[in-house]
Amino acid sequence: xxxxxxxxxxxxxxxxxxxxxxxxxxxxxxxxxxxxxxxxxxxxxxxxxxxxxxxxxxxxxxxxxxxxxxxxxxxxxxxxxxxxxxxxxxxxxxxxxxxxxxxxxxxxxxxxxxxxxxxxxxxxxxxxxxxxxxxxxxxxxxxxxxxxxxxxxxxxxxxxxxxxxxxxxxxxxxxxxxxxxxxxxxxxxxxxxxxxxxxxxxxxxxxxxxxxxxxxx
DNA sequence: GCGACAG
DNA sequence: ATCTTGTCGC
Numbered sequence: 068x069x070x071x072x073x074x075x076x077x078x079x080x081x082x083x084x085x086x087x088x089x090x091x092x093x094x095x096x097x098x099x100x101x102x103x104x105x106x107x108x109x110x111x112x113x114x115x116x117x118x119x120x121x122x123x124x125x126x127x128x129x130x131x132x133x134x135x136x137x138x139x140x141x142x143x144x145x146x147x148x149x150x151x152x153x154x155x156x157x158x159x160x161x162x163x164x165x166x167x168x169x170x171x172x173x174x175x176x177x178x179x180x181x182x183x184x185x186x187x188x189x190x191x192x193x194x195x196x197x198x199x200x201x202x203x204x205x206x207x208x209x210x211x212x213x214x215x216x217x218x219x220x221x222x223x224x225x226x227x228x229x230x231x232x233x234x235x236x237x238x239x240x241x242x243x244x245x246x247x248x249x250x251x252x253x254x255x256x257x258x259x260x261x262x263x264x265x266x267x268x269x270x271x272x273x274x275x276x277x278x279x280x281x282x283x284x
Numbered sequence: 285g286c287g288a289c290a291g
Numbered sequence: 292a293t294c295t296t297g298t299c300g301c
Binding site: 107108110144145146147149150152153174175176179180181185186200202203204205206207244 | 288290
Binding site for chain 1: 292293
């Protein structure tokens with residue numbers, strides 16, 4: 068049993084769910100994590116989805132456990148309501164884990180969202196786990212381009228508030244867009260994403276999950 | 285008013 | 292997200 072019911076059947080209902088759960092987001096939390104999980108979803112055919120979760124040892128970055136769950140996209144694609152497509156399959160995959168990760172690294176946004184409640188916030192609140200959102204393209208707000216050195220960042224400002232950071236994880240590559248999901252500070256979120264993305268543009272856990280979702284074993 | 289808009 | 296080859300660069 069999980070916290071997904073009742074499931075919204077309209078845009079208005081989905082927005083109401085976000086507005087209700089938004090108040091549960093916590094913007095402070097632990098600053099070190101022993102097990103970090105990457106989450107991603109692959110789409111096939113007519114709205115079929117494969118969700119993948121890969122848990123890594125935070126120090127060695129070696130995989131500890133991996134799970135896939137298949138299903139149907141649970142909502143039409145509407146910008147701002149993207150999470151409702153993937154949430155059921157991702158939650159199912161998380162429930163099949165035999166270990167509990169200390170941080171969820173999500174493929175999408177957290178606080179940097181039209182209503183301040185993106186996929187990373189939603190997954191964090193449902194599980195109670197710290198979470199961070201990593202976007203590959205800008206979504207809401209405005210920001211200056213960060214310097215081109217690894218680790219350079221600039222704030223993302225939306226409606227007068229800082230909701231995330233554009234972060235250069237590697238010299239000369241496009242930035243990634245980091246925002247808080249749940250139970251994490253923006254500084255810790257930025258530091259973890261940077262640490263986990265030492266070798267490639269995207270954090271290692273997301274790369275593992277992306278690979279697993281595309282090639283389920 | 286119109287277009288753009290995470291994956 | 293996905294439909295899609297080769298090519299340039301580190």
